[in-house]
């Protein structure tokens with residue numbers, strides 16, 4: 003239980019609702035900032051403006067998945083209030099206050115560091131990334147169906163990268179009957195691809211490996227699907243780029259060549275916000291409880 007823990011939930015989208023629900027069940031005291039247009043009511047939860055919060059009593063501060071933008075602004079779909087996270091605000095929190103977000107950027111890292119607080123990026127955790135790969139796969143399948151006129155079954159599919167997303171995507175497309183090859187650069191990844199019953203190839207060979215592709219799914223957050231690679235693809239190839247912005251594809255060249263290339267970020271929040279929220283809520287509940295225990299031990 004999180005009884006007596008005071009948590010400020012600042013901005014976000016539908017995923018935050020599952021987090022609010024879970025933390026309320028666990029008896030935490032929640033202050034919601036940037037949710038005043040939300041139709042759902044949570045009992046015992048207070049809606050506040052930024053200047054209405056006594057940050058000195060806050061044990062944890064929950065930011066939405068993107069954290070802030072480079073100006074410190076927090077995205078919120080349930081409010082028109084402009085919310086900015088600053089060093090001054092963080093300095094008002096007690097030293098043990100932990101800031102949680104999905105990802106971070108230069109701005110957020112810098113203000114957290116200056117305020118000497120701890121930032122936890124949930125999407126850096128293997129457990130979150132692996133659970134999150136499940137709705138990502140479903141979104142990828144949806145995109146492949148929407149943007150092709152052939153079945154996934156028997157399609158020639160290349161997955162680039164064997165990380166947490168790449169592995170799940172490759173396995174799911176294989177089980178749907180696609181002929182899946184996976185590109186990686188580490189020999190242990192090539193061995194794993196082979197063990198999974200899939201065709202491995204080294205990324206150095208990518209230009210030759212894309213000659214007969216129907217679908218190319220990139221999960222590598224670096225420019226990997228370069229113009230010279232796209233030039234070798236059949237004209238009907240669909241590129242689905244899952245890597246974080248700006249993706250790993252030369253989209254300008256793909257368009258010039260008439261190859262459909264789609265950057266598809268944030269699929270879990272689009273295809274399954276409830277599940278995506280539950281994944282974050284479960285991990286957060288565990289982390290907050292652990293933090294609470296550590297805090298109590300420090301006080302003793």
Ligand code: NAP
Nearest residue numbers: 138163164165166167222223224244245246266267268269
């Ligand atoms: P990950 O576990 O770190 O995997 C990344 C893979 O890319 C690894 O196999 C890594 O191989 C490879 N890689 C990285 N840099 C490379 C380079 N310069 N050249 C060749 N290979 C390289 O990450 P993940 O959790 O699978 O996530 C992959 C991407 O998808 C991230 O950008 C993430 O933000 C994004 N994502 C998108 C969605 C969505 O909805 N679109 C959902 C979740 C995640 P090595 O081990 O050899 O470095």
